[in-house]
Amino acid sequence: MTWQAFTDEDGVLVIDTDAEVEVFVNRAVVGGYVYPAWVDDYGRLIIELDD
DSSP states (O other), rough: OOOEEEOTTTTTTTEOOOOOOOOOOEEEEETTEEEEEEOOOTSOEEETOOO
């Protein structure tokens, strides 16, 4: 399944679904470059841009 996701005004990743969804992330593409990334305990997407 695929759900639409977006970031709110605080930059928090929000998944548009009524179901409880656990998100696992280990990489993010930013500007064509791949960076380490993960979702923290608060549901925020963290991207290590300094790597």
